[in-house]
Amino acid sequence: MNLLHIDSSILGEHSVSRQLGKEVVESIRLAEPAVNVVYRDVASEDMIALNGSLLAAKNTPAEQRNAQQAFQVGIADAVLAEFLAADVLVIGAPMYNFSIPSQLKAWIDMISVAGVTFKYGANGPEGLAGGKRAVIVATAGGQHAGTATGIGHIDYLRVLLGFLGISDIRVIAAEGLAMGPAVRDPALAAAREKMSDLAA
Numbered sequence: 001m002n003l004l005h006i007d008s009s010i011l012g013e014h015s016v017s018r019q020l021g022k023e024v025v026e027s028i029r030l031a032e033p034a035v036n037v038v039y040r041d042v043a044s045e046d047m048i049a050l051n052g053s054l055l056a057a058k059n060t061p062a063e064q065r066n067a068q069q070a071f072q073v074g075i076a077d078a079v080l081a082e083f084l085a086a087d088v089l090v091i092g093a094p095m096y097n098f099s100i101p102s103q104l105k106a107w108i109d110m111i112s113v114a115g116v117t118f119k120y121g122a123n124g125p126e127g128l129a130g131g132k133r134a135v136i137v138a139t140a141g142g143q144h145a146g147t148a149t150g151i152g153h154i155d156y157l158r159v160l161l162g163f164l165g166i167s168d169i170r171v172i173a174a175e176g177l178a179m180g181p182a183v184r185d186p187a188l189a190a191a192r193e194k195m196s197d198l199a200a
Contacts, residue, residue, distance in 0.1 A: 004086035008104035021092035050109035079110040095140035099152035127165020141178030
C-alpha cells in the first residue's frame with residue numbers, strides 16, 4: 001500500500017495539523033506495517049503555481065524546453081505521479097482566512113489534470129482517480145464546521161476529492177484551537193479518538 005502524506009502548514013514544528021497528520025500516518029503504519037510512505041511538504045518546498053509560465057512549459061516539446069521550463073514541468077510531473085501512485089492520502093489542511101493554504105491549493109492544481117484525474121463526458125464530469133482513500137487532517141483557530149465560514153475549508157476539500165473520483169474521505173478535525181484550553185484540549189482529544197478507526 002502506498003501512502004502520500006501532504007503537509008501545508010507554514011508554522012513548522014508549532015503546527016497542530018502537522019502533529020496530527022504525523023499521528024495519523026503512524027496509526028496507519030501500525031495497522032499496515034508494509035505501507036510505503038511518501039512525504040511532501042508543500043509549504044517548505046519550491047511549490048510551483050499553475051500560471052501562464054507553467055502552461056507554456058507544458059506546451060513546449062520536451063527537447064525544446066529551457067532549464068526553467070524543464071524544472072517546472074519536472075515538479076508538476078513528480079507531484080502528479082505521487083498522487084496517482086497513492087492508495088491513501090493524508091492531507092494536512094489548516095485553515096487560513098476561511099480557506100486552505102495557498103501552497104495546498106497549488107498542489108491541488110498540479111493533481112487536477114483534465115484527461116488524467118478527471119474528464120468531461122456526455123453525462124458531465126467523471127473522476128478518474130477513484131479507488132483511493134483520503135484522510136483530511138483539518139485544523140482551525142475558530143469553530144467553522146457546518147457554517148458558511150467553513151465552506152472553503154473541509155467542504156471544499158471534500159468537493160475537490162469527490163470531483164477527482166475519491167469517495168472514501170475521512171476527516172480528522174480539530175477546531176477552536178485559538179479559543180483557549182477549555183475548547184482546544186477537548187478538540188484535540190476528539191481528533192485523536194477518531195484516529196483509532198482509520199485502519200477499519
